[in-house]
Amino acid sequence: MFDVLSDRLEEAWKKLRGQDAITHTNIQETLKEVRRALLEADVNLQVVKNFIIDVEKSAIGIKVIGGVNPGQQFIKVVYEELVKVMGESASPLARAENNPTVILMVGLQGTGKTTATAKLAHYLKKQKQSCLMVAADIYRPAAIDQLKTLGDQIEIPVFELGNQENPVDIAIQGVNRAKEMDLDVVIIDTAGRLQVDQEMMLELAQIKESINPDDTLLVVDAMTGQEAANLAQVFHEQIKVTGTILTKMDGDTRGGAALSVRQVSGQPIKFVGVGEKIDALQLFYPDRMASRILNMGDILTLVEKAQEEIDLSDMEQLQSKILDAKFDFNDFLKQTRLMKSVGSFSSILKMVPGLNKINTKDIEKGESELKRTEAMIGSMTLEERKNPDLLAKSPSRRNRIAKGSGHSETEISKLIKNFTRMRTMMQQLGKGGIPGMGNGIPSMGDLFGQKGNQKKKTKKVKKKKGFGDL
Structure with a gap:
């Protein structure tokens, strides 16, 4: 991006x-x-x-x-x-004085509107708000089934009356159902077309008039560039949208949509879709996006993503295990999978100032080595993962793991040796430092097993100045 x-x-x-x-x-x-x-x-x-x-x-x-x-x-x-x-600041969703808050989703076909509906519902669920999704797209084949499948995935109910009822009636009854269930939010997924036409606009206008939504969100494809802004302008002129959701911001987009939508249409970008996963929807912050555009990272978003995934009680337990030198391969796997849940190596590094220029091949190499390490650990028994010392004492165990993971016994031995060293040094760090170690701390590449015997080339990296230095 x-x-x-x-x-x-x-x-x-x-x-x-x-x-x-x-x-x-x-x-x-x-x-x-x-x-x-x-x-x-x-x-x-x-x-x-x-x-x-x-x-x-x-x-x-x-x-x-x-x-x-x-x-x-x-x-x-x-x-x-x-x-x-x-837009200068984030534009959160509107809130109705009395529940439910009604959100109307509009847009053309192919922009990811139905998926964006489910992503928004999932986002609100994480904000402790109860939701109902309404399937009012009766024209696109399988649109209703798609929303129901997504609803089952995120455990949010879907209201539908099939594809023979009038979309206006479906929307009205969906809002009434949300009132009966005393829910916080109801999100209505409407039909789109391949292009703007009067029939679609008339139907959307009728739905909007009948349910009086608190927010009317236009879903547009960020990869269409400035055309996304033009589309937002047309929709706003005809049905008065209150904001946009830009999808596919993680794709091969050149940024024109994000920089044009507000100025052309006059309506704010409220959310951006940054991946295919159901949780890949973020509130749009203009200042953070500007930092990314200028290669200055986005630490705040990275911290927020990490906070969503990290359990403080787990971290306290991990800290205790580190101090007692009981950090094992199960803990290592848990931490690597936690990191993956926050994002890929490349997406994480792009949010860290100064690290967004790391060679893509180096990132891919690190991810590949991590997969190899996981394969080795995957071939260990539960007892061996809990007690890595067993492996250091048993060549037969190492040989079995090597055969099971498709790696050499030398690689297995190196992994165990470096893991043991890392565990010892983590314990010493937790107790106040590692006296006399010099530059002896193994890198992640060492831990993953294959680069420990090579001489490392070091380069002085000039620190980039950020706005805090100005």
């Missing part, structure tokens, strides 16, 4: 290297690069024009802070303008 745009913007900053201040003359080449980068990202032309004017106005004559070069100061200006373009 935004990789091409981010790389092009980084090239733009280089135009200001060696300058003492930002002037009308020396900023022009940089602005041209920024303009080109935004157009290549499929941002709406008028949005680009206005953005460049605002950036130039804010940047020229700005007082450059001591110790900060003009390029860094310019990045700060671009960041602030990006946040303004995308």
